[in-house]
Every structure is written in C-alpha cells, then in structure tokens.
Amino acid sequence: MTDMFSGCRVLLVSTNYAPEHAGIAPYATLTAEHLAASGADVDVLTGMPHYPGWRVHADYRGRWRMVESRGGVRVHRRRSFVPTRQTALLRAAYEAGFLAHGSIRPPAARPDLVLSQMPTLAGGVIGGRIARRHRVPHVVVVQDLMSAAAAQSGIRGGGRVASVVAGVESRILRTAALIGVVHESFVDRVTAMGVPGSRVRVVPNWSHVTPPTGDRRAVRARLGWRDEEFVLLHAGNMGLKQGLEILVETARIAHRDTPRLRIVLMGDGSQRRHLEHLAADLPNLHFLPPAAHADFPDVLAAADLLALTQRASVGDMSLPSKLTSYFASGRPTVASVASQGGTAQEVRRSGAGVLVRAEDPVALHGSVVELMRDPDRSAALGARGPAYVRERLSLEAGLGRITAVVSEALAHSAREPEARPASDAR
Template identity: 65%
Template sequence: MPEHGGRRLLLVSTNYAPEQAGIGPYATQIAEHLAADERHAEVHVLAGMPHYPAWRTDPAYRGVWRAEEERAGVLLHRRRHTVPPRQTAVRRALYEASILAHGLAAPPRMGRPDAVLAQLPSLAGGVIGARIARRYGVPYVPVVQDLMGAAAAQSGIRGGGRASAAAAGAVEAYVLKRARLVGVIHESFVDKVTAMGVARDRIRLVPNWSHVARPSRPRAEMRARLGWREGRIVVLHSGNMGLKQGLEVLVEAAREAPDVHIVLMGDGNQREHLRALGAGLPNLHFLPPAEEAEFPDVLAAADVLAVTQRASVLDMSIPSKLTSYFAAGRPVVASVAEQGGTAEEVRRSEAGVLVPPENPPALLAAVRKLAEDPAAADALGSRGPAYVDAHLSREAGLARIAGLLDEALEGRPARPRGARG
C-alpha cells in the first residue's frame, strides 16, 4: 500500500459532468464509484470544459482557463481548450492539440498516482495519460470507447481524408502500446487494437452500462406534458446531432410521412443544418436535451426510439443512447449497417429491429409495423430492461472497470476476460 494510506488514482477524460451525453456520464460514474471505494484515498480527474454535445462551452466556464473543483468526492481539474462549432479534420486536430498542450503544460497538482486511466477516443487525453503514467512509472489503463483513426477513415469528419486517419491511427497505436491493460467496450474493437500492436492477452472486454434511471411517470402523463396526443406515432431520436449520425434520414422520413411525428432531442453541430433541411415540416420537431430527472420518462413516452448512422460508417462503438433506450422499455429501430457494435447489440437484446441505413422508406415501414401492433411493440420494448438487468447494469459495468484497474495494479485477473455479466 502506498505511503499516503490508500490508492491515488488519475482519470483523464476530456468529457465529464455536467455533460449528460456521450462518454461524459461514464467518466463521471467511474470516478465517483472509485472515489467511494475505501481502498482509494484520492481520485483525480483531468477534464476539459463542458461543451458536448452542443460544441459550445458551457456559459459557466466561458473565459475560464483552469478550474479546480470537488464533485461527489472526486478532485476535478479542468483545462481550457478550443471548441470547434463545426467539425473538420483541421478543426478537430486543433481541438485535440489545445487539449494536449494545456494538459501537458499544466497537469493536475497532485501527488504521485498509483495508476492512470484514460478514455479514448480523445487522442490528447490518451497521450496525456500515457505520459503521466510513464513519468511516475505506474500502470496506464486506457478504455476504448471509440477509435478516432477508424472514424476519420470512414469520412465521419470532413476534410483531411486519409492523412488525418493515418495520423490519428498512429497516435492511437502509440497510446495503446504503452498500456498495462486495454479495456474495450465491444468485441469489434479487439482486432483493431491488436492490429495496432497490442497483444490480445492484454485486452479486456468492459462493456458500457445503462447510466440512466428507469422511467417513473405514466406514459400518458408525459405525452400530454410534451404535447404528443394519443394515436399519433412518435419517433424520437435523442443525443448528439453530428455528421456520423446521418439524421437526414429522419428529416426525410418526416417529409414522406406527415402522419408520423419525428422528434430530434439534443444538440450538436448539425442541429441547425437539420433544422434548415426540415424547414416547414409541421411533423418535425426539435427539443433541447431533457433534464436528467425527466430524461427516462421522455424516452418512455415515445412509441419508437431511433438510432441512425450513415451508410459509410462501419460502426464499432455502441452509442451511449442505446443503453438508455433499452432502459426506457420502448422498441428500437436501428437504421445502421448490419455489421458493427450497434447492430450486434440490437440483435443481442432482441429489443428492436434493424433497417438499412439512410433509407427512409425502410425506416418508416418498420415504424408503421410496430404502430399497427401495439402489443407486439410493447413486448419488443420490454426486452430492453430485461437485457439491461442481465448484461448492462450499472453495478456490473462499474465492477468490470474496478476489476480492470485491480488487475493492472495487482497483476491478477479480477474476473474472466470477456465476461458480460
């Protein structure tokens, strides 16, 4: 046991609370879970300024260069960085460079950590974590939520093309090869990580979990509050409105089916583009991100929950929205490629249906089929919470992360690799 009487840990994650979308909630729950463990004397987090998914700095942090906070027992160190309102390869590179420069110039003021964790796809966060771990000679454990090199190669970010993908992939390989152990949230990442030079026996499966509460209000009550009248089909997409999502398919679905109510809830750099594309459509509505306390009830009030991606995106990661959708108990329609993490998770859960990406008629056909048989739709949706209980509970997910850290520190597996329990 270290001299300070317990483990001192550092988590590097660009995103953190109060961000409620993407990987921010996972970073927050990991840090707070570790801080509540009596074996850990201190848990520090190096994070950016809250900005996601709006890609605008939270007003409370505008003009702030550095901030030190304590949240739920976690010592939080924030560092300023650029926030590009539109995503291009150059802007993304500047964003990562600003995170890297400020993080290395002003690392957290703390004693020697016993281990450093980091969340990818932040390239800068991965490099910072690896550098700090190397400086102190302690285990470094990155968790791969997504791979930026693969995303760039699939043209999810405009401009830069193959050069940006190759550069991102090289940085990811540098980061991952320096890890004691590598956590991945889905099996589809294993081959990608091994191709970067990481031995397969150093990779552990640590699936994400459902980080939201279960719905608590009657659906009819919430629908009335939202103005969604009974008998109207409501299709809801919640979360980031970015290029990767290809949400134009839902705008076109609204155009083709005036009787179907399409709701886009959230924020992102494509929100205004989508709003302009759907101008004049009375059945297309935009909502701001729901408050945390109401979010599960808003999801449950919809008839169908949609997850979409462009056809060019070979999805390896699992959108965080999907675990929330399952917990809401409504059927999912996934307009995504047949291969990849999202499609595989929908098939495993048996809580939704798959349709080809960027195909409004196919999406609408699936929605209408569910609407025509409410009992079957309810039965399909009910499998989501059951899947969460069996495989995606918060307790199990956090235990997997804690086990990954224990193994890196103590040199012995805390549980069988690949367990999804």
C-alpha cells in the same frame, strides 16, 4: 462501499466529465466517483463542459483553469478550443488545445495508476506521458476508435488524416498496460494495431439512467404529443456520424403517406442547425432541447419508438452510448445502421429492436409503419430492453468490470514494478 483501493491514488483523464450528461461523460464521472467511494484518492483531468452542444456551458465561460470537488473527486479543468463545426482541421485544433493546456501543470501528486478515456487522442497521450513519467500502469478505456472515426464518420477531411490518427492511436494503445473496449467488435481492430490480445478486456458500458417513473400520458401532454400520434424519437447527439438526414427524409415520406407519425429530434450537436434548415417545411418533424437528466427516462418512455441512426460507413468505430438508455426505457428501438457493426450486434443480442438498412429512408418508414400497425409486437420488443439491462448492462456489472481491470493493472504493477510493455522502449 468497500475500501479495496484505500491508499491508492488514481488519475483519470477524460475530455468530458460532469456536469455533461451525454456521451462518455456519465461513464467517466461514475467511474471516478466509484473508485473514490472504494477508497481511492482520485483526481480527474478534464476540459470545460461543452458537449453535446459544442459550446462551453455558461457557468464555465471565461475560465482558463480551475479545480472543483464533485462526488468526492478533485476535478482539474483546463480550457481548450471548442469548435462549433466538425472538420478534420477543427478537430485537430480541439485535440491540440487540450493536449497543450492539459500538459501544463497537470495534477502534481504522483498517481499509482492513470486511467484514460478515449475517444480523444489528447487524453490518451497525456495519460501515457504521466504514467511513463511516474512508471505506473496506464489503463485505457476505448469508447470510440478515433482512426476508424476519421475514416467512417463523414467528417470533412477525415480520410486524409486517418493514417496519422491511426499512428498516434496505436502508439497509445501499444504502450498501455491494459486496454478496455466497450464492445467485442473493437477487439480485432485493436489487436491489428499490434496490441497483444492478452492485454485487451471487454468492459461494456452500462445503463446510467434510472427506469422511467412519470405518468406517460402526462409527459406526452406536457411535450405536446397527442394521444393519437405515433411518436418516433431520436434522443442524443446530432453529429455527423449519426446521419440524421435520414429522419428528415423519413418525415418527408410520412408527411405524404402516414399523417399520424410525428418525428422528434431531441438534443444538440454540430449538425442541429443544418437539420433544422432541411426540415423547415415539415410540420411533422420537431426539435426539442436536451432533456434534464432527471426527466430523460420519462421522455424516452413517452415516445412510441426510439430511433438510432448511423451513416452506412460507420462500422466498428463506436457504440452509441444512447443505446443503453434506450433499452432501459422499455420502448422498442428501430436502428438504421450497418448490418455488421457492433451497434447492430447489440440490437440483435438484446432482442429489443429491429434493424433497417442504413441511409434508406423508405425502408425506415416501412419498418416504423409495421410497428405502428402491430402494437403487440412493439410492446414485446420494448419489454426485452429492461430485461437485457438487468442481465448485462446494470450499473453494478459495469462498474465491477472497471474495478476488475483497475485491480488487475495494480496487481501486475505490484508484482513487476519495473516492467513496461516492450513497445514502450521504442
């Protein structure tokens, strides 16, 4: 590893970080560790680990604040309120808690650059404040668009607060030196907030899992999946925007019409108990806890088909992080999502899956049955995923894009040390 950032101090702000291994945490963690390995002195300001279960991990309960070292990075943790349910009011309390505690005694050393990971507004606000205080560039990587999420995700009360969220979000982005978005479908919405297109960079997420290596039949046997069963697996967060009720209804149809189809939901999230209640009478739908990080690729590869679902209202607010892992597994994806959103665009571009109308369990069941009956087509779709990862979603390519954005912001700051975006003066 080079020392291209030697002598540079970077502060990364992200509510999620390792040991969380789902959602944005792997990207925040690998980014910070990559910058540290490239010579930077890196601090991270984050919360106590709690995702995707929305419960603070056992090893961190009762802690108010702490500093730990992980992968050559100093990690400053702040406790905040973690809701077990998702409503607009509880989400606001979650954001407010991190904003309040994260703003008290942040890492004291002056950074040369602040890098904020958003989907949380609080992290963007804190990062912007620290950057302005020290007159250093603020780079924001947008994983989810929070104003769109409030309107589209189905969170109770979200529509009423969407305009307030949009105002805060646009302020963060307009005052940032550079903005990275994880998919090109975000660009128009970001520029509509008043951000010049010249400050927006597309920085796609990468596949952060290793290729599967386990014996597929042995993994299936360990999981209790019989050889004759066709397993449709959803792996990851069980939240509102996923609209996983469609898989419960698909299982209901399959129980009557397709007895060898087993549907498995693996993971955790705010909607898991609700889904377990809905599926209590379905012997062909099963729940698994999140797989250990090392086992995750082998579990994905042990399935026959991977499910990705979103509510019909979810368009350009996010790109599911699980998609990169799905592609790497070599299994095909069936995506029940809005046809014009970024998720659908990515599935089409990869050629590694099929698209189905969102929130249509009859159509989803029909597509699954078609792939069950055509194993050659299923295998061909699955084989395109790893090829797409190698071409576009490799770790080296993803971290290279982040490196380029950080380098650009630092170079611009060195040329114009007093320059700030015009909107910062408002």
